Amino acid sequence: MQMLAQRIYGLALGYEDFNDHDQLRHDPLIGLLAGKREPETALVSKSALCRLERTARNATPA
Numbered sequence: 001m002q003m004l005a006q007r008i009y010g011l012a013l014g015y016e017d018f019n020d021h022d023q024l025r026h027d028p029l030i031g032l033l034a035g036k037r038e039p040e041t042a043l044v045s046k047s048a049l050c051r052l053e054r055t056a057r058n059a060t061p062a
Contacts, residue, residue, distance in 0.1 A: 003052050005034035006043045018046035 010016075010024055024030050025043040034043055 002034045002036060003044050003049060006030060007049050007052065009033045018050050021046045021049055 006021070006025070009030055010021060015021065015024060021043075022045065025045065028039060031039060031043055036043060
């Protein structure tokens with residue numbers, strides 16, 4: 001759920017490129033919005049977000 005929230009808030013703030021998430025994953029406000037419980041840990045990397053989107057695009061309805 002944090003991954004999806006991180007991506008959605010990044011898009012809402014104008015960060016469409018996955019490369020932006022290398023820096024955003026350490027941003028405390030994005031972490032708070034995404035529901036991160038441990039403030040000292042980073043959110044997921046750009047490669048994890050990319051895999052999330054690829055999986056969602058390739059999923060077929062049952």
